[in-house]
Amino acid sequence: MSDILKALIEIVGERGVSNTPEELWFYSRDPGVLTPHLPDYVVAPRTTEEVRKIVLLANREKIPVVPMGNGMSLTGLVIPLKGGIVLDMKRMNKILEVNAMARYAVVEGGTSQGVLKAYLQEHYPQLRHSIPDAPPTTTIAANAALHGQGRLTQQYGFNSEMVTGLEVVLPTGEVCLIGSPSLGPYWFSRGPTMPDLSALFLGWLGTTGIITKIGLRLYPNKKIRDVELFVTDRVDLIPDILYKLTHLEILEDVNVWFQPKPLMFQGNFHITLYFTGDTEEEIAFKRRMVWDALQEYMDSKDGGFMSVQYMKEMLMEMPQRGIADFADVPKGGGFEYSGPITIIEHFPQYAAKVVELAAKYDVLYASSARLISGGHCMMFSISFAFNRNDPAMMTRVKHALDEATAFALEMGGIPWKPNFMEQKMIMEKMDKNALKLLQMIKNNLDPQGIMNPGNWEVNS
């Protein structure tokens, strides 16, 4: 047994570390199309102190450390590109506190979205968090660390903007409290009125530290939730429609989606509009507001509301289980998407690009855009399914996604949860002084370069 393995066992116990071929094989990959790379160890800590000791060991021995939630980014962010330790955080899954009056929760760094949802439903039914449509196994900390979105992103911004405090193990082993918890027992603010240090960890994809606790804003969970589905075949009208809808300031969530299969959806753009209320009157009022806002498109016969009855249950689910089902459309167990953040006026160009790429690379697409922060921007997902038993199809999907990212950058968009190649493309295009600032931060925080190396490689 190697000294490293012995040391890791000493920290987390025998059941907390593995270097068997089975775990190494599994933790070398994610469900996307990127090439796997084997780690040397997989380690599953249960406490911040264990994380701290692992990081100190890794620092001393110059071993890469890759923190991992459920590994569902699909863009290879937890693939250990340079080997080392994959740190499976999911055993740190306690809900530590809910402050109902201040509307925040504090959870450990491996707590899943599903567990928090169920906990709030049972103990604080008047509260909710911004749950993403990713599977419920995905973790809250990982979602925030990659600037994820959720059901309340249209109203309140990226899920990372909902962070109210962090406990982070720095790459050099210090345990650091960020925001109001650094001053007292309350987790109500990540920074203001102090400098917002959480930005040193959010969006860094695990390259600047390991989130071991996270505070998250909660929001009112209204008694009634409803949905409308507006359909148009005029892609050029979508930005205006979205602009009018966001002007109302009453919508919980807005998604625009289009896909060629099933055939009944082909050629149309579907805008799913969610709204909430505490009374039927409030719901009826909001529905009327939405209908009034879009009346002109119905008058001109450019669009109309579609009955949602037969798919209402699916649309109302949180998370939407049907989204994962896209992976099996080519009977093959996979899909991956590029999800640039961009302005809504570019919707028509992105929509055209999706169709073009799908035809060029002979792959199946589905696309969905979610509005962010009342329409300041949107996440436009360019999603391609593949058959995992068909390497050629996986390669075509990879090329299509690469081209989608290049297009997004040309259009002034920002790739979301970029893979290591896309990160390089971003850094090449980035303002040089901004890149220099990234270098200063990364090199100071992680002098040995042990944190998720291969990602945000600012020095290469």
Add this chain to the structure above:
Amino acid sequence: MTYAHTIEHAEIVHRCFRCGYCKFPSDYVDFNCPSYKAFGWDTYSPGGRMWLIRAWLNDEIKSSPHFAEILYSCVACDNCKNQCVFPKFRDFLPDIFQETKAELVNDGRIPPEVRDYFKAIAISGNPYKLPQSERGKWAEGTGLQPYTNQEYLFYAGCVGSYDEVGQKMARSVGKLLSDAGISAGILGSEEACDGSEVKVLGEMGLFTKLAQENIGQFKAKGIKKIITLDPHALNVFKKDYPKLGGEFRVFHYTEILAGLIKDKKIALTNYPVKVTYHDPCYLGRHNQIYGPPREILKAIPGVELVEMHRNALNAFCCGGGGGNFFTDILGTGEDSAGRVRVREARDTRARIVAVACPSCAKMLSDAVKTEGLEDTLEVLGIAEIIERARAK
């Protein structure tokens, strides 16, 4: 595709997205896959298993003791089958795991505990290695007679016949059937293992032999209807024996007792106690029998039935399925299924955990002791609770 190994559903394995819905119950309150809960590695989850099986089929990983442990830690609880979001193939998940275990059996690459189980069944006819002559001893004093053309065969199974906890359950059921005048007989020392666990552990040759011998015996004796103590036996009699020519009408004892109580053939007196009911996987998820045990408990005057958070389709397994009752591959750690489940039962503030499966009874009784809950929680079979209500 050409694979290094062969299983019937090989062409499906790559379709798993490993999204992880299969780990959860429908409301996501906690992990509902017992092996993932106990071991904590993604490899021990249904999705992890699917991906590893694919790697093994493709010869990217080899058969090994660790791979076998991952496969054999599955308790065949069927939670994954019900929670998977892929309707076109989710029904085959348990088959894929079982087929892979069968391949490991063929290759001789199985854990020693599994090998010993097969040996005990093959040599002694039961996993306890006890004499066949003792198989029917549990029935003494119940009033049940050897089967001679009665309407029903009451089939006790290995756990009901030999395990102390199982015997108690079997006796209480037998006595109730007998007292209620049900025409039922037992096979006693002629009863043989039903083969349910043998099948799920992957020894298909031994399973076929056991099943064919049982079918032959049942037919020779003119048995048409069977009441089982054990939901595992119910499941294999209902689903697997017909494929081998054994068509019988099969009932779980709770179905029969619920009917007797409804028809007022069992008189009940007041028994004031708070009870929670643990759904056995092979009765609930495998056979959708959720109502009768609850109907019985609700019919007992004074019994307050409180549900655990995870119940019915979402119930958390006791950890005894998939042969783990005998092989104990899940172990008895803090996150082992039985211990998690009795903590959940404790949280209901119930005094009794009602069970309808002898394996569950044993697993949860042991877990109550490990958790130090003997003073607050008692594990009892449904028929044992009825007996208490009758005695008062």
